[in-house]
Each structure stands twice: as C-alpha cells, then as structure tokens.
Amino acid sequence: MRSADALRFAAGALSGARVRSWLMLAAMAVGVAAVVVLTGLGEGARRYVSGEFAALGTNLLVVLPGRTETVGGAPPMTGETARDLTLDDALALRRSPAVTRVAPMVVGEAVVARPGRSRDTAVLGSTAAFREVRRLDLERGHFLPAGDPRSARPVCVIGRTIKHELFGPEPALGQWLRVGDRRFRVIGIIAQQGQQLGLALDELVLIPVSSAQALYNTPSLFRILVEAAPHSSVERAKAEVERIMRQRHEGELDVTVITQDSVMAAFDRIFTALTLTVAGIAAISLVVAGILVMNVMLVAVTQRTREIGLLKALGAPGPRIQLLFLTEAALLALAGGLAGLGVGLAGNRAIAWLVPALDTWPPAWAMAAGLGTALAIGVLFAVIPARRAARLDPVQALAGR
Amino acid sequence: MIRLEGIGRDFVMGDSVVHALDDVDLAIEAGEYLSVMGPSGSGKSTLLNILGLLDTPSRGRYFLGGQDTTTLSDAEQAEVRSERIGFVFQFFHLVPRLTAAENIDLPLLLAGRAPEERRERVAGILTDMGLSDRAHHRPDQLSGGQRQRVAIGRAIAMDPDVILADEPTGNLDRHSGEEVVGILEALNRDAGLTLVVVTHDPELGERPPRRVGMLDGRIESDDRREGGG
Numbered sequence: 288m289r290s291a292d293a294l295r296f297a298a299g300a301l302s303g304a305r306v307r308s309w310l311m312l313a314a315m316a317v318g319v320a321a322v323v324v325l326t327g328l329g330e331g332a333r334r335y336v337s338g339e340f341a342a343l344g345t346n347l348l349v350v351l352p353g354r355t356e357t358v359g360g361a362p363p364m365t366g367e368t369a370r371d372l373t374l375d376d377a378l379a380l381r382r383s384p385a386v387t388r389v390a391p392m393v394v395g396e397a398v399v400a401r402p403g404r405s406r407d408t409a410v411l412g413s414t415a416a417f418r419e420v421r422r423l424d425l426e427r428g429h430f431l432p433a434g435d436p437r438s439a440r441p442v443c444v445i446g447r448t449i450k451h452e453l454f455g456p457e458p459a460l461g462q463w464l465r466v467g468d469r470r471f472r473v474i475g476i477i478a479q480q481g482q483q484l485g486l487a488l489d490e491l492v493l494i495p496v497s498s499a500q501a502l503y504n505t506p507s508l509f510r511i512l513v514e515a516a517p518h519s520s521v522e523r524a525k526a527e528v529e530r531i532m533r534q535r536h537e538g539e540l541d542v543t544v545i546t547q548d549s550v551m552a553a554f555d556r557i558f559t560a561l562t563l564t565v566a567g568i569a570a571i572s573l574v575v576a577g578i579l580v581m582n583v584m585l586v587a588v589t590q591r592t593r594e595i596g597l598l599k600a601l602g603a604p605g606p607r608i609q610l611l612f613l614t615e616a617a618l619l620a621l622a623g624g625l626a627g628l629g630v631g632l633a634g635n636r637a638i639a640w641l642v643p644a645l646d647t648w649p650p651a652w653a654m655a656a657g658l659g660t661a662l663a664i665g666v667l668f669a670v671i672p673a674r675r676a677a678r679l680d681p682v683q684a685l686a687g688r
Numbered sequence: 689m690i691r692l693e694g695i696g697r698d699f700v701m702g703d704s705v706v707h708a709l710d711d712v713d714l715a716i717e718a719g720e721y722l723s724v725m726g727p728s729g730s731g732k733s734t735l736l737n738i739l740g741l742l743d744t745p746s747r748g749r750y751f752l753g754g755q756d757t758t759t760l761s762d763a764e765q766a767e768v769r770s771e772r773i774g775f776v777f778q779f780f781h782l783v784p785r786l787t788a789a790e791n792i793d794l795p796l797l798l799a800g801r802a803p804e805e806r807r808e809r810v811a812g813i814l815t816d817m818g819l820s821d822r823a824h825h826r827p828d829q830l831s832g833g834q835r836q837r838v839a840i841g842r843a844i845a846m847d848p849d850v851i852l853a854d855e856p857t858g859n860l861d862r863h864s865g866e867e868v869v870g871i872l873e874a875l876n877r878d879a880g881l882t883l884v885v886v887t888h889d890p891e892l893g894e895r896p897p898r899r900v901g902m903l904d905g906r907i908e909s910d911d912r913r914e915g916g917g
Contacts, residue, residue, distance in 0.1 A: 288797065288798055288799070288800045289797075289800050289803075292797045292800070296797065299785055299786070300785070302785075303784075303785035593781060594783055596781075597781045597783065598794075598798065599742070599766070599769075600740065600742060600769065600775050600781075601769070601770065601775075601794060601795040601798055601842075602766050602767065602768075602769040602770020602771070602773075602795060602798060602799065602846075603766065603770075603798045604762060604763045604766035604767075605762060605763075605766075606763075607798065681742040681743075682737050682742050682743050685742070685777070685781065
C-alpha cells in the first residue's frame, strides 16, 4: 500500500467520524497550547531578567562584606561579617588600574519630611560614580557632586514618586528636605526608572555616602559596586579586587565578590529550570490527551469492526491494518498539535500585549518538543487499539461481532 | 484448481465441541460454476470461509492452485486473498464513506497498485457494471442492486481466479437478484472465473451445472448436469 493512499484513507476515515476526531484534536491542542504558553511565559521571564542585568552592564562586580562560598546565586543579604567594608576600602579599589568606577553603598530607611508632609522611604548613600554604574538618567537638576567622597555635603537626589508625594506640582530643586534628623537640599530628580532589580529607584532618596554614614552613625558600607575597566576582563578585575581586599584586611579574604555574569548565569539556570518544570507539568495534559486518544480509538475499532473484516477479506494483512489506524492517530495528533501551537502562540502574543515588559515567545525546543510529544503520545496510545484491530478474526469481524 | 482433503472445522461452544465441517473432500476445476446448498447450520458458510482463507480448518488440507494453503503464514494468506479470491457478500459490505468508484478501488489501493493503473481499471469496471453514472455516489445513494454490482466490481478488481458469493441475492428484490446473478454467470462464462455460490434459495441453487448439498457439516450430494447453466 502506498503511503499517500494510506494517508488519504486515514484522513477519510477521520472525516467520517467528526465528533470523535474533533474531541481528540481538541485534547491534543489544549495540551500543546499549554506547553507553548507556559514555556513562553517562562522564557519571557528569563529574557526580562537577563535584559535587566544586561542593562546594568555585564562588567559589574559587587563586593559584599563577609565570605560565603558561592558560585553565583542571589547575593547573601546578611553575611557573617568579620570586618566591615569601609569607605577607605572603596577608595583603595578605585586606585586599581583594572577598575574604572567604584560606587560605595550605604542603605537604610528614614523618614523624609517637608513642612506638612512626610513619608518613610529607602535612603541610599553613594557617590557620583553610582549614576554611571547603574546607568541612571536624571529628569532634572544634577546628580551627587563628584569630589572627595569623605565630605558629607547636605544635598540629595530624589526619585519621582518622592518628588510627587512631597512636593506635588511645586518645583523641588533647591528646596530643603529633612531626612531623619538632617536637612538636605534637593539638587536632582531621577527620571522614571521603575523597578530595577529590587531597588525602587522612584521611591529613593540618594545622599552622599558620608552623609549616610553620619545619618546612620556607621563607618561600614552595605556593599561596593565596582565597574571593571573595559580593557580588563571581569575575571581579572575580580582577582584584583580580591587581592586588594585581602591586603587591606590583614591577609584574610573576608569579602565576597560577585560578578554580574555569575549572577546572570545563575538566574538563567533558575529560569531555564522553571521553564522545564512548567513544560513538564503541561506535558501531563498531553498524557491525559493520550489516554483520550486510546479510548476514542478503541471505540473506533469497535464501530468499524465490519470495515476491518472487509479489509482483511480484501487481502490487507494485520500489520497494514495496524498501520492504517496508527496513521489516523498520527494525523489527528499532528493536526491537534499544530492547532495547539497556533493557539499557544496567539496566547503568548496576547500576554505580551497585556504585559509589554514580558516578551513571551516560547523557545524553539519547546515548540518542537510540544509537537513531537503530541505526535509520539498520539501514536503510542493508539498502538493497543490498532493491534486489537489487526488481530480481529475476519469471519467474526465481517459478521460485526 | 481447488482441492479439499479431509477438511474439518470445530467450534468450541462452552463445554461441547461442534463439528461445523466434518471430513469434507471437494475438488473444483478452474472455470467451474457450482452452488453449495443446505439448511442453516449445515456448514456451508464455514466451507465458504475456509475456501476464502478467512477461516483456518482444524484438520485436513486445502490446495489452491496446487499450493497447500494450510501451511501459509497470515501475511501469505492475505496475499492469496488479495490476488486470487474475490468475495461477494449478502450484505454487500461496502465502506459507507467511500464512493462507488472508491469502493471498487479499495483492493487495488490496499495492494499498492499505481494510481494511473487503478484509475483505468476502476473506470473499466464501472462501465462493465453499468455504473459509470453512479461512480461518485455513496452506497446510501445507491439501490440494492447497484450496491451489489459495486461489490462485484470490487471482487473482480484484482482479477481473481475464484469468486466466492455468500447469498449474493439474499438482500435483493427479485429483479435486482436476477440482474446480479446474470452478471456473476457472465463472469464465469465469458471470463472463465471459477464461481462458487452459497445459498439456501432453491431457485438460485438449481441454476449451476454442479450442485453440492450439505447437511450437518458433511457433503450429502454432488450433482452434475451436462451442458447446463
């Protein structure tokens, strides 16, 4: 029997039983669509996060106090601090030729107030270099002044939300703002940034690092952001940073240096694992669809007993009859899979349209795996019904028994 | 061409064994036309199924064209059915979703014949059966006589040596029945096809020159008439 004829015959048999064909098709389509939508979401989330990292520059190093053995992963929020990071550490790092910029960070909470209005917000102490390191845009005014980071000048740069809540439509530049028990003059407003890796820049008050140390009465730094020199590799810069820190801390390496790359790689792994997991969960629906395929094909074999008997009488051997039924299942699974792919991709576009930040598009492997699994499951679950058809006794089958 | 030697076929019904065929010897020459008659349960349908390789005998040997078919594998038996045997059934057994032409084409399609060859063959058969204007009708759009003519067309599509007809007129009115018998007899007379008709209709059963009578799984009578038909 020619394969083109087998395909046509199977397609004819399917169109002869519309309801069960549509049922199977729908089951397959739902399964494949689930795989496509969920992996698309996972992939979109992964791309979103790595895009955020890339926006920060991949030549960024983060120095944290304390030593934790880690090859990436989320930066530890609290380390076992043997020795604090200090402003002098930051300045020492700045002198290394492997480093272009250094931004020390002191982070805290404070009440910021103007006459009549106040709110609680995050306060970040840093230097002029922070702007370049984090690629910040200003809406208006100036950033923290360059110069000696040790001088605690009473100036601040505020996020847009803070500006609106405390100043409303009035101009904020040049006005005084009370942060904790000190007064700062507003010199700049950060352009709208939204959420950037967990730091709500719109709700931030930025003050010089020394001012922050005075405000919180601490000599230590929360962390130091280091930008590796363009000519130097990130790994070399990391080694250099570690060498300097060891030297300064009496030969003991009690800081952790995380490269942006390793953090990014870790996130990438996490999101890939997540995508695989949801794909696996969605694949379960394909198995359920497979069971439906088997059920429906068993009914088909029962309904078409006479036809099977006739095919045998006309000289079709058992394996050929088996092949005809498998072809039917494969055609259905393929059609269902393609329909599911279409629905899934449309779903992804809809999500991307609703949430523009998420560029949801399933990876090619997920689309191929979704289709392939649908096809494999469709055929696999049709094997038992097809074999049953192939083994029917022709005399009994012709009599419809 | 056909030779049955000591053929027996047993069916197990609960605790008892029914001998549907018991020690049947029968020889049929190429081009012969014979009827097999007998009451229900006499074993005539079982005999036809065995002749058509749809059923396997419990005992004995069945030679078709000098070949012992009882030793063939399933696939080889299927090939013999495909190449040498054509069936005509009481209930036509047409595939409802296929047109008349497609039903006739079915054995050629299953045998993997080339499309051009098949088109020609099917067109020729439709003309011979007087069904050219019904080629694209489905079975439910055809009369009983037309359906059986489609079934005969399908039976001869592969140019078989033998046609096995099981009550070919059993489901037809008198006029259509005569028409169908006429076509079958013409195939025997003009194309030299061996024709075996199983029936319990005496009028049909008396027509062939050779008449085999069956009772309780045995051949009771085997009458020949010279020059009949």
